[in-house]
Each structure stands twice: as structure tokens, then as C-alpha cells.
Amino acid sequence: STATVKLNTGATIPLLGLGTWRSTEEEAYNAVLSAIKDGYRHIDSAAIYGNEAPVGRAIRDSGVPREELFVTTKLWGTQHRDPKFALQESLKRLGLDYVDLYLMHWPVALKTANIKDGNYLTFPIAPNGKRDVDLDDWNFIKTWELLQELPATGKTKAVGVSNFSVNNLKDLLASPTTKVVPAANQVELHPYLPQEELVKFCEGKGIVIEAYSPLGSNGSPLLKDPVVIKIAEKYGVEPAQVLINWGLKRGYVILPKSVTPSRIASNFKVFELSDEDFEKINNISKENGIKRFVDPDWEGFETFV
Numbered sequence: 593s594t595a596t597v598k599l600n601t602g603a604t605i606p607l608l609g610l611g612t613w614r615s616t617e618e619e620a621y622n623a624v625l626s627a628i629k630d631g632y633r634h635i636d637s638a639a640i641y642g643n644e645a646p647v648g649r650a651i652r653d654s655g656v657p658r659e660e661l662f663v664t665t666k667l668w669g670t671q672h673r674d675p676k677f678a679l680q681e682s683l684k685r686l687g688l689d690y691v692d693l694y695l696m697h698w699p700v701a702l703k704t705a706n707i708k709d710g711n712y713l714t715f716p717i718a719p720n721g722k723r724d725v726d727l728d729d730w731n732f733i734k735t736w737e738l739l740q741e742l743p744a745t746g747k748t749k750a751v752g753v754s755n756f757s758v759n760n761l762k763d764l765l766a767s768p769t770t771k772v773v774p775a776a777n778q779v780e781l782h783p784y785l786p787q788e789e790l791v792k793f794c795e796g797k798g799i800v801i802e803a804y805s806p807l808g809s810n811g812s813p814l815l816k817d818p819v820v821i822k823i824a825e826k827y828g829v830e831p832a833q834v835l836i837n838w839g840l841k842r843g844y845v846i847l848p849k850s851v852t853p854s855r856i857a858s859n860f861k862v863f864e865l866s867d868e869d870f871e872k873i874n875n876i877s878k879e880n881g882i883k884r885f886v887d888p889d890w891e892g893f894e895t896f897v
């Protein structure tokens with residue numbers, strides 16, 4: 593799909609983008625090149641994915657002018673106190689002059705393990721086995737206060753958040769220090785986790801929703817769901833395409849990850865899901881309950897509510 597929507601900055605964002613979480617360096621390079629060749633114009637990356645360098649190299653090698661591409665990267669928890677520096681480091685790894693969107697990856701600051709080595713991405717584990725949260729006089733509202741200044745530097749065109757709940761967003765928007773409404777909120781979103789309240793809330797505030805793990809991530813049962821399979825057979829498409837086109841019909845950005853060229857190509861193909869089949873997919877979680885694949889508890893974010 594080459595469809596786009598507008599961010600609250602006025603910039604255009606392609607609805608379909610390539611996700612790169614868990615792609616190795618070589619996989620990420622080949623996947624991004626392959627995706628751009630197939631017509632993708634939106635690539636989603638993050639500092640913690642460890643593949644900004646190959647993602648950026650593929651973008652530069654693609655031959656497509658930079659201004660025709662939409663590139664996102666994300667601020668990791670260990671760098672909440674200095675997003676400006678973190679963005680500079682990301683741009684250095686990407687080999688790009690700017691990104692289109694810079695997101696706060698999680699609403700939680702983490703303690704930094706190896707700041708002396710310049711390795712800001714490693715983090716200590718607390719005695720409870722979770723990532724060590726930085727609660728010393730810090731919170732995501734302070735991070736946002738710094739992040740919102742970055743578009744003025746020209747190093748990112750827009751700023752947004754990721755993994756923010758309705759409560760997190762309400763707290764952020766209520767703060768007198770918040771001058772900029774996030775352009776986007778990137779969250780886990782698929783038929784087992786439709787996030788109806790969050791989607792509606794963001795729509796009301798002009799915050800573009802972006803769906804990560806739209807296929808349910810690694811080894812997903814979503815791709816084996818009998819309702820999804822039946823609809824895929826009816827249209828002669830892959831189950832993944834059903835999930836992607838359900839998201840597109842809901843009207844938000846969707847970021848399927850693949851490192852397989854044939855899947856990268858088929859994931860980009862649009863077909864018209866009937867209202868009836870759309871409803872059938874909406875009903876899956878109503879009948880079977882919701883299921884989250886990315887575990888916020890494992891991520892160590894107790895305050896994610």
C-alpha cells in the first residue's frame with residue numbers, strides 16, 4: 593500500500609512501513625533494500641535493535657531520494673536524560689542527516705550500565721530480575737520536555753512516543769511543560785490486541801497510531817487463527833495480508849516485520865476486505881479474549897499501565 597496520512601506537523605507518513613525488530617545486521621540491510629525496491633517508503637528502526645547502521649546503509653544504497661522516504665528511529669530508556677545526544681548518535685549510525693520521526697521507545701527511563709564506555713544501550717538488571725528503572729527525580733514527562741525541542745534542530749522532522757497507554761498520554765498532555773502533542777504513538781496492535789480505547793483516544797488528540805507486531809511477532813498464533821485463515825483462503829491471499837489489510841482498514845500506520853523477500857513483497861499488497869470480514873476479525877478478541885505478545889513485564893516497565 594502506498595496510502596498515506598498526515599501527522600499533526602503537516603508531514604505525510606506512509607501507512608505501511610517495514611518493521612526491523614529482531615532483524616540481524618545482514619538481514620536488516622537486505623530487507624530494507626528489498627522493501628524499497630518493492631515500493632515501501634517507510635522504514636521503522638530503533639537504537640536498541642542494533643541495526644541502525646545497516647538500515648541506514650540500505651536506505652543510502654537504495655537510490656531512492658532521501659526526501660521520498662520516511663525513516664523512524666527511537667530513543668532507548670538509558671538515554672532519557674539526553675535525547676539530543678542520543679539522536680545525534682542514531683544519525684551517526686544511520687549515516688543520515690535527519691529522521692522523519694523520533695520516538696520515545698518506552699515511557700520509562702532506565703539506569704545506564706556502561707556510560708563510561710560510551711555504550712548507552714546496555715542496562716543493569718535490578719535484584720527483581722527486571723531492567724533497572726531510573727526513578728531518581730526522573731519521569732517520561734521530563735524526557736518529553738527535552739524531546740519536544742528536537743524538531744527545531746532539524747535532526748528530526750517530528751517527535752512522538754511508543755508504548756504509551758491512555759493514562760500515560762493523559763499525564764503527558766496534562767503537564768504544563770508539554771508544548772508539543774506527540775505526532776505518533778507506536779504500540780503493539782493486532783486482532784488479539786485491538787486497543788480500541790487507545791486508538792480512539794489518539795484519534796481524538798490527532799496522534800497517529802502505529803501498529804507494531806501486527807502479525808503477532810515471532811511464531812505468531814495469529815497467522816494460524818482459523819478465522820484469519822478462512823478469510824485468507826476466500827480472497828486467495830496469505831494470512832499475513834489479512835492482518836495487514838485489517839489494520840489498514842482501521843486507518844492507522846502498520847509496521848509488519850519480515851526479512852524474507854517474498855513476504856516483504858506480499859505484505860505490501862492491498863486487497864479490499866469486505867465490511868463483513870472486517871467485522872469477523874474484530875470479533876476474534878471479543879470471543880477469545882485479548883493476548884499481548886510483547887511482555888511489558890519482561891521489558892521491565894512496571895509503570896506501564
Ligand code: A2P
Pocket residue numbers: 611804805806807808809810811812815830832833847848849850851852855856858859
Ligand atoms: P520473517 O522475518 O522470517 O519473514 P510482526 O511483524 O508481527 O513482528 O511479525 C514478524 C514475524 O512474522 C516474523 O517472524 C516474520 O518472519 C513473520 N512474517 C512476516 N511476514 C510474513 C508472512 N507474509 N507470512 C508468514 N510470516 C510472516
